[in-house]
Amino acid sequence: MILLSFIVLLPVIWMVTSSFRPHSEIFRYTEFGWELFIPVDFTFENYVDIFSNQDRPFGVYILNTLFVAVVGTVSGLFINALAAFSFAKLRFPLKKTLMVLFLSTLVIPFEAIMIPQYLLIRDLGWLDSYKALIIPQIVWAFGIFMLIQFFSDIPRDMLEAARIDGASWLQIFFRIAVPISTPALITLGIMTFINRWDEFLWPLIVISDDSRQLIQVAIASYTTQYSTSWGLIFAASTVASIPTLIIFLFLQRYYVQGITTTGLKG
Structure with missing residues (x-):
């Protein structure tokens, strides 16, 4: 090892x-x-250069990426968890059919929907805005599928008892389902944050305003047609890896617990 x-x-x-x-x-x-x-x-010249360059404000790129990643992760966890809980525990018409249709989107590559999604964002007037970076990526079919496995393990008798005591489904979700599924939610949160932090293609397409650009696109900008500033790329990449490393180190035990218990029954 x-x-x-x-x-x-x-x-x-x-x-x-x-x-x-x-x-x-x-x-x-x-x-x-x-x-x-x-x-x-x-x-330390490479680090001084990336943070002192006024044409490419690396500190602004970090703050932009942090804002998009945090907001996208929190909103994604909330919406995906609600959807997963609904599929796992609620009864409504055509539930299985809708779940199969929804999860079938996992086999559709992003490149296939990239142009229609861009045209939609353009028609909504969201280009060069945080909305274009956050909202289209909130719903994640894989995240919903993952959480369904955890919510399905919650005994229905426990939920029925809460309903008899007068709890609403939202109260059951926040007071019973969420605490029980904390490892899964933290695992999904880590995966979502890393995906948001490492986004490159979509920000490159929808953001042309340099003041709203994200860190991965900024790192790629150190490579031009005529030269590649490897020292700046390595320094920027090192800085970019720190947040995800810190998050993983602090939440590693929840991540391992969430991965090892996904889909296990009993």
Whole structure:
């Protein structure tokens, strides 16, 4: 496991150490040795450049991405959890048919709906706005399917007892279903946040205003037709990886618990 961990982490370690090298040194050392992992000419110049560049305000990109990721994750958890609870526990006409039709969207690649979705966003006047980045991605069929597995495990007798005591379905959802399914919700929240944080293609299409752009598109902008600023890319990528790393480290046990118990009965 140590060997496998080292193989997996090797590119990450090289990225982080290379972010502290001047551009001329990044590809100078290719043989396996201490120079490959430890900068010879240590410098913070790459980090200073990405945060001091007024034409590409990296701090603004981070705040934009953080806002979109947090709002998108919270709203997505709320709506997807409500939908999953409805499919799992409520009775309404054509429930199974609607669930099959809804989950069938999982097999449709994003590229197939990208142009119609863009035209819809354009007609709504949402281009260059946070609404274009957040609202179309709130509903996630996979997230709903995942939560259905957890909500289905809740004994119906418990819900019926709450109904007899006068609780509404919303009260049952917030006071019974949500606390029981906390590991699943945290797992889905981590996955949603990472997906939002790493979005590239959709922000590239709908956002042309640089003041509203997201971090992954900003990192790609350091590559031009004529040159690639590898030091800036490595520094920006290192900074971009910190939020997801922190979230995963703090919520790792819930993530593992949620993954290992998804779909298990009893």
